[in-house]
Amino acid sequence: MPFGGSMHDLNESQRTAVTAPDGPALVLAGAGSGKTRVIIERLVWLVDERGIDPRGLLALTFTNRAAGEMRERVAARLQLDRLASWVGTFHAFGLYLLRRDIDKLGRAKSFTIHDDSDQLSLMKRLIKDLPSGMLRVSPREALSWISRLKQDLREPDWGEEPETDEEEVCRVLWRRYHDGLAKASGVDFDDLLVLTARLLRECDGVCEKYRRRFTHILVDEYQDLNAAEQEFTQLIAENARLTIIGDEDQS
Ligand SMILES: Nc1ncnc2c1ncn2[C@@H]1O[C@H](COP(=O)(O)OP(=O)(O)O)[C@@H](O)[C@H]1O
Ligand SMILES: [Mg+2]
Incomplete structure (x- = not known):
């Protein structure tokens, strides 16, 4: 069942992960075992069952394809035209932050x-x-x-x-x-991560803004995060409920 689906299709361990209580949660499982599905269902569960404001949800992954699928499936399950949560790749998230505040690092916003x-x-x-x-x-x-x-x-x-x-x-x-x-006035793809980590590390106001905004952060494929991605995720997630999904065979 590629789209739609419901909590009832989940297996026992998926259900446990989806409905894990607040607080840091770490889910490790093998490839193809339904980890990304857990993120999707957890986003739905947080909004539907826990009444969390979707604008406070941030889900990060690696490929545009995975991000698009997450966004579409969560929106479909919640019967929304457009999901107000921030669901996307690490690079897209970096770009989003830099477009707003890169001037605080002394660089032009028109990069x-x-x-x-x-x-x-x-x-x-x-x-x-x-x-x-x-x-x-x-x-x-x-x-x-x-x-x-x-x-x-x-x-x-x-x-x-x-x-x-x-x-x-x-x-x-x-x-x-x-x-x-x-x-x-150029940045390369790595800068989207490296400058974002620096922006959040050096500009307290910027980091505070996103800490206030995101109450729940979900990260897919955690085993593949580089140092820059790890740092900016940790900085933003300081007060947030963090759910980390990783592949046990590739860590
Ligand atoms: N409980 C389930 N029942 C049936 N199909 C599932 C279930 N969980 C996941 N799937 C399907 O299995 C495939 C792999 O799931 P996915 O979440 O992408 O795995 P992973 O992220 O661990 O590699 C997907 O097509 C997904 O829709
Ligand atoms: Mg996956």
Whole structure:
């Protein structure tokens, strides 16, 4: 039953998870065991049975497809045309926050998102402009190296000395890439997470606003969260009822 359904179709453990009392709840189960379904039913249960204001619900997941399915199914079950809860991907949520308050980090609200091909052409240019004696790395290699460290919440000038020539050149490229993006008022996909974590960490007013707004936060695929996603989820969820769903085989 892909759409519709009801609490009665749930198995025993799903029902226990859906109706878990307030307070942090952690649900671990295998792939395809009905975890995302638990989030959907819990959203419905919170509104229908517990009388929670849907505007106070935040559900985060990884793919647009999963987010769309959640939104549609919860709306259908609650017989609403449009769900007032915030249900979407981590990246979409980051974008939503940054569009409102990125100026508090000293950056323009009119930023543009640099996608894969924008990143690649910027990086190709930066590699071409490297001093002639420097090691050449491929643009993809440099970008994935930078991405890994950004998702781990490092900054281009983090303390440790580079250990290899490759690392040294990647660090130079990272600083130039960072400046190149800033000059173009651009953010990349990782910035949607990293800058959001920074915004919530550094701007108490912004963090307070979302803490007041979201009373219940539900996170799917928790085992896949990177450091930036973990930090911003924890910051916003400080006073909220948090439900975490994860895959026990991939944690
Ligand atoms: N209790 C249930 N009875 C019948 N089908 C279910 C039940 N729970 C989930 N499903 C279906 O099983 C499939 C996998 O569920 P899903 O929630 O996406 O699993 P997971 O997130 O754990 O991978 C989906 O098609 C879903 O509609
Ligand atoms: Mg799932």
